[in-house]
Each structure stands twice: as structure tokens, then as C-alpha cells.
Amino acid sequence: MVNQILHINIQTPSGYLESILKPVDDGQKPAYASIVCHRHPLFGGTMHNKVVFKVAQVMQTNDIPSLRFNFRGVGHSSGTYDEGRGEMDDVRYALDFMSRKYPGVPVILAGFSFGAFVGLKVASIDDRVQAMMGLGVPARWFGATNPLAGCHKPKLFIHGTRDDQAPYEAAMQWFEQVPAPKRIVTVQDADHFFQGRLDEVQAIIANFVTTLGEYKDFYKIGPFGRSSTSSHCLSHLMCKKC
Numbered sequence: 001m002v003n004q005i006l007h008i009n010i011q012t013p014s015g016y017l018e019s020i021l022k023p024v025d026d027g028q029k030p031a032y033a034s035i036v037c038h039r040h041p042l043f044g045g046t047m048h049n050k051v052v053f054k055v056a057q058v059m060q061t062n063d064i065p066s067l068r069f070n071f072r073g074v075g076h077s078s079g080t081y082d083e084g085r086g087e088m089d090d091v092r093y094a095l096d097f098m099s100r101k102y103p104g105v106p107v108i109l110a111g112f113s114f115g116a117f118v119g120l121k122v123a124s125i126d127d128r129v130q131a132m133m134g135l136g137v138p139a140r141w142f143g144a145t146n147p148l149a150g151c152h153k154p155k156l157f158i159h160g161t162r163d164d165q166a167p168y169e170a171a172m173q174w175f176e177q178v179p180a181p182k183r184i185v186t187v188q189d190a191d192h193f194f195q196g197r198l199d200e201v202q203a204i205i206a207n208f209v210t211t212l213g214e215y216k217d218f219y220k221i222g223p224f225g226r227s228s229t230s231s232h233c234l235s236h237l238m239c240k241k242c
Contacts, residue, residue, distance in 0.1 A: 010069060010097045015078025017090055019069035019097075020047060022060045032130070032209070033098045034059040034108040036068045037091060037115030039136075041081050046074055051112045051135060051193060051201075058202040062209050065102065069094050084118050091122040099128055106130035108209065113166065113192065117141050124151035131155070131212055133205065136192050138166040139174035148178045155182040156208045158201055160190030183208070 004023055009016035024030050036055045039045035046052075047068040056066035071087045072079030079086065091109070098107055108131045111119030116134035123129040124147055131154040148155070155178065159171045168186070175184050185204045190197045 008097075009076075010093055012072075012078065012090070012093045014072075017069045017072070017078070017093060018047070018074075018076040019067055019094070020056075021065065021067050021101075022056060023065045023101075024060075024063055028063075030063060030065055030102065030105055032064045032108050032212070033102045033105045034064050034066045034110065035091070035094050035098060035119075036066060037109070037111035037119040038068070038071065038074075039113035039115055041071050041074045041087075041114070045114060046070055049112065050198065052115070054198045054202055055110050055112070055133070055135070055205060058205045059108070059209070062206060064108065064209060065098075067094055067098055084114075087114075087118045088122050091119050092126070095122070095126060095128050108133065108212075110135070110205075112136055113138060121147040123153070124148050129153065131208075133157070133208070135194070135201070136160070136163055136166045137171055137174070139171045140167070142174065146174075146177050150179065152179055152181065154208075154212060156205070157182070157184040158187065158194075158204055159184065160187045160192060160194060160197070162189050163192045165192040 006021040008019045010019050036052050038047050038049050038052045047070050052068050056068050059066040070077040071090050073081045107129045109119050109123040109129045110133040112135045116137045123132040133156045135158045161168050187197050194201050
């Protein structure tokens with residue numbers, strides 16, 4: 001593992017996305033790469049958000065290169081807020097970059113709040129993503145549609161029981177409709193930002209990423225993250241349902 005931090009401008013058709021990459025040792029091909037998406041651009045969300053930083057940090061600790069970026073119109077990124085539509089393209093541009101940087105390496109895509117809302121929609125249909133994570137998922141924003149319907153990639157959701165911005169009960173109802181393999185971990189009495197609980201969040205993520213190999217065996221995931229359908233949650237891995 002290296003402590004190098006690279007400040008990168010990811011080129012896009014309208015300019016660039018301001019980004020930070022924490023790579024792994026030169027010459028080492030990682031098992032996974034990762035991308036972390038931040039909360040709502042209009043409400044102070046940036047790639048420097050503490051939740052986003054902590055997710056990226058635990059990835060690097062587990063020898064997974066991590067990319068976090070500012071959505072369009074945030075910080076030095078080009079463009080303006082586009083109500084989630086253009087931000088989904090931003091996620092794809094980040095995937096393009098990581099695919100060039102680490103060819104053939106599957107991606108774990110994580111998102112916090114708004115970042116989960118747009119990131120999960122892209123992750124569910126992009127074959128470059130093999131696993132996904134959502135923290136403080138604003139489930140009500142999905143409305144009557146479920147963008148994860150038919151998506152059988154491994155999924156981790158982390159939610160605080162006192163989340164006043166993405167209500168816990170709505171998240172639980174939405175989670176019931178998400179196909180397996182899936183795991184949800186509730187953090188008792190945690191708010192939307194997991195204040196004072198981020199060490200716990202990091203431990204949950206570390207467990208997920210270090211056991212992804214069990215998904216490959218149990219669900220027979222193919223080279224692009226597809227798996228056989230199953231009614232199981234994450235087998236024996238701290239699943240709320242099991």
C-alpha cells in the first residue's frame with residue numbers, strides 16, 4: 001500500500017471533473033478498484049465530505065485504489081447541477097477513467113446520500129461495476145421505480161436509525177424490494193452523517209470488501225459481476241434477514 005494521493009482532472013465532453021485518486025503500488029494489479037460518490041451538490045456535498053473520505057480511506061487500507069470526484073459544478077469541476085441526469089454521466093466518466101487506469105479490474109462503486117441515488121443507478125447496469133455500496137440511501141427519491149430490480153451484484157447498504165434526511169423506515173421498505181445478494185447494516189442511533197460512528201462504518205465496509213470472494217463462490221459471479229438469481233441475502237455475513 002502507498003500513501004500517494006494524486007489530484008486529477010478527468011476529461012469530459014464539457015470540461016473536466018476534479019478528482020482525487022489514491023492508487024496502489026506501481027506495477028501491482030489490484031483485485032478491485034473503487035469509486036466513491038458524494039452527497040447532494042446543492043447542499044454542501046463535495047468529495048471532501050468526511051463520509052466519502054472515510055469510505056475511500058478504508059478501500060486504500062485494503063489495497064483497493066479509490067477515486068473520489070466532485071460532481072459537475074462542484075469545486076473546480078466543469079458544468080452545473082443537472083438534477084441527477086448529468087451526474088449519472090459523471091459517474092460513467094469516472095468509470096471510464098478507472099477502466100483506463102486499471103484495465104480489466106472490476107469496480108466497487110460506493111455512494112453517500114445523493115451519491116448513492118445516482119451511483120447505484122449506474123452501477124446496476126454497468127458491467128464494469130461488480131459490487132456496490134450505498135450509505136444513507138435516500139430511498140424515497142426512487143419513487144415507484146426500483147433501478148436495482150434485476151441487479152444481482154453484491155450490495156451493501158449502511159443506514160442510521162436516526163437519519164432525518166433519508167428516513168430509516170423508508171430505506172427498510174425499499175431494501176425489501178432489492179434483489180439478492182444484499183446486506184443491510186443498521187447503525188443504531190446514528191444520524192445521516194454517521195457522526196461519531198464512522199469507525200463502525202469503516203469496519204462494516206472492510207468486512208464487505210474482504211469477503212467479496214465468498215460472493216464469487218456462493219453466487220458464481222461471472223467476469224462482469226453477473227450472478228445467478230437467489231432468494232438468499234448475504235448468506236452468513238451479518239445479514240438482517242438471516
